[in-house]
Amino acid sequence: MVIGDNGSGKSTILDAMCFGLFSKPFRSIKKDQLVNTINEKECVVEVEFNIGKKQYKIIRGIRPNNFEIWCDGDMLNQDAAVRDYQKHLEQHILKLNFRSFTQVVILGNASFVPFMQLRARYRREVVEEILDIEIFSKLNLMFREKAKIQDETIKQADFDYQLLDGKIDTQQKHIDEINSKNKDTAESKKLEITKSDTDIENYQEDIKRVRRDITNLQTEILDQTKVTNKHGKLTAMEAKLENTCIKHKKELKFFESHDDCPTCQQSIDEAFKKAMIAVKQGKVTELELGMEQIDNAIKTSQKKLDKISETVVAIREKEL
Structure with missing residues (x-):
């Protein structure tokens, strides 16, 4: 927590930290406003932090422009463009973008936007980055692309049907x-009539097969979307229950290991302590049972998704 009188430099610290890590100030101001108004040059920010056993130092400057990433005393390769260099910092080192950083790590009293007031797209990005579930958005895009391909296949099948129907009319006229x-x-x-009759039967069989394939494709697409949505909801629910369980375990551990309140220094009533331990233990048991049930449901939905994928592949092989 950074506190101080107005004008003492609280916002400047946040601006410097955000500029050093993300090349943009925390406040809604231009980068040129970060430069000292006296000499109007040589604005340099250095941010040092540790991730595990690795020590990082980020150096970024304006006039002249400079951007360096150091790891354990060695500067990382700068052959790539500045945008790719920044992308490497956010995705592989910080594992946070600017929006997530300003929602999770630093919160400014003046410019902070509550999470629920963010746009839906931004809220999804923050949650996915925190829970490391970006894969579901990628899966969603992949399934949309597959659905698009299936729609094109259906249109082609319908065209083939119209073509075959026209051939049947031609043969009948003949x-x-x-x-x-x-x-x-x-x-x-x-x-010639016998040959034409045989052709008509073959065309009719082809039409039946095409119609059957169209029906199967449409059914698979609808079921695939439903199962995918259910799988995503179950995963999100499991993560939520896990966080709640961790919270109750922490509270249970507190009551089991403390006889006095660390805040007011007064002893905790033994009856109250036992009651709270029983309540927390019950909550933990209930949540763990719920997580186990959800985990089983996730495994079941995953099996369904795998089965759907196998069915789609089989249909494509049949069309070939």
């Missing part, structure tokens, strides 16, 4: 013309 010919050519025309 049969009518043959029947109207002179009796002298009856035998030869009968052979």
Whole structure:
């Protein structure tokens, strides 16, 4: 927590930290306003932090522009463009973008936007980045692309159906013309009629097969979307229950290991302590049972998704 009188530099610290890590100030101001108004140059910010056993130092400057990433005393390769260099810092080192950083790590009293007031797209990005579930958005895009391909396949199948239907009409007209010919050519025309009848039967079988494939494809797409949505909801619910369980375990551990309140220094009533331990233990048991049930449901939905994928592959092989 950073506190101080107005004008003492609280916002400047946040601006410097955000500029050093993300090349943009915390407040809604231009980067040029960060430069000292006296010498108007040589604005440099250095941010040092540790991740595990690695020590990082980020150096960023304006006039002249400079951007360096150091890890354990060695500067990382700068062959890539500045945008790619920044992308590497956010995705592989910080594992946070600017929006998530200003929602989770630093909160400014003046410019902070509550989480629920963010746009839906931004809320989703923050939650996915915190829970490391960006894969579901990627899966969603992948399934949309698959659905688009299936729609194109259905349109092509419908076109083939129309084409075959036209051929059937043509063959039927040809049969009518043959029947109207002179009796002298009856035998030869009968052979042509027989051949045309065979072609019609083959075309009708093709039409039935195409219609059946269209129905199967539409069914698979609808079921796939439903199962995918259910899988995502179950995963989110499991994460929520896990966080709640961790909270209750922490509270249970507190009551089991403390006889006095660390805040007011007064002893905790033994009856109250036992009651709270029983309540927390019950909550933990209930949540763990719920997580186990959700985990089983997730495994079941995953099996369904795998089965759907196998069915789609089988249909494509049949079409070939």
